[in-house]
Amino acid sequence: MKRWAFTLVAVGLLSSAQAGLFDDDEARKAILDLRTRLSQVEEQYKTRLADLGSANSQLLEQLAALRRSLLDLNNQLEAMRGEQAGLRGTNEQLVRDVTDLQRRQKDAGQSIDDRLRRLEPIKISLDGEEFLADADEKRQHDESLLLLRGGDFDRAAIQLSSFLRRYPASGFAPSARFWLGNALYARRDHKEAIATFRAFVAASPNHARAPEALLALANSQAEMKDGRAARRTIEELLKNYPNSEAAAAGKDRLASLK
Secondary structure, eight states: OHHHHHHHHHHHHHHHHHHTTOOHHHHHHHHHHHHHHHHHHHHHHHHHHHHHHHHHHHHHHHHHHHHHHHHHHHHHHHHHHHHHHHHHHHHHHHHHHHHHHHHHHHHHHHHHHHHHHHHSOEEEEETTEEEEEOHHHHHHHHHHHHHHHTTOHHHHHHHHHHHHHHOTTOTTHHHHHHHHHHHHHHTTOHHHHHHHHHHHHHHOTTSTTHHHHHHHHHHHHHHTTOHHHHHHHHHHHHHHOTTSHHHHHHHHHHHHOO
């Protein structure tokens, strides 16, 4: 369309030249000049079109490259979204794992603390004496005495004997031996009761229950019809523990012995 516009301009110029009544030479010169100018304009137009065509081609190539880049970017974005989704799932699992691990660690720590507390020695005050013992010692000793107080002398004797075998050096050992003698006496096993009370007095002569043990020993001997041995035991009681309540009871008991 631009080419036809240039042509019309040239024709108009030619018509104007003819209308101006130029002579033949001037007219030919004007015509040649117009043709030259027209040719230049056409060449410029062709060059311009060629440049535009080249520019359009480059622009199309650039657009195609841009589309490819956008496609690649979109694919990369989708891949990243997939990776992020996977990472979110992994992170959530890691959070659950860490939470579970922390819970188990806390439970394990609590369990260890509980075990350590059970292993820590406890300060015990019993029969005027103080000593350290672990929780298991105290539990077994106390359970044995509960059986004894409940009248289950057989089981009490078994438990106390087991305690002495397991904890021979325990601070509870004198108490366990004394009450074992009482359990044996209660179930009328006087021979074993005599041996147990004698062992108690020999091992713990300064124990608060030593006078009671001698009195119980004398009673066991009397039950065995051994009055002479019973009298000697009470005399020992009166000699070694004259101010004890057991000694006062022993005097009354001595009068009944033959």
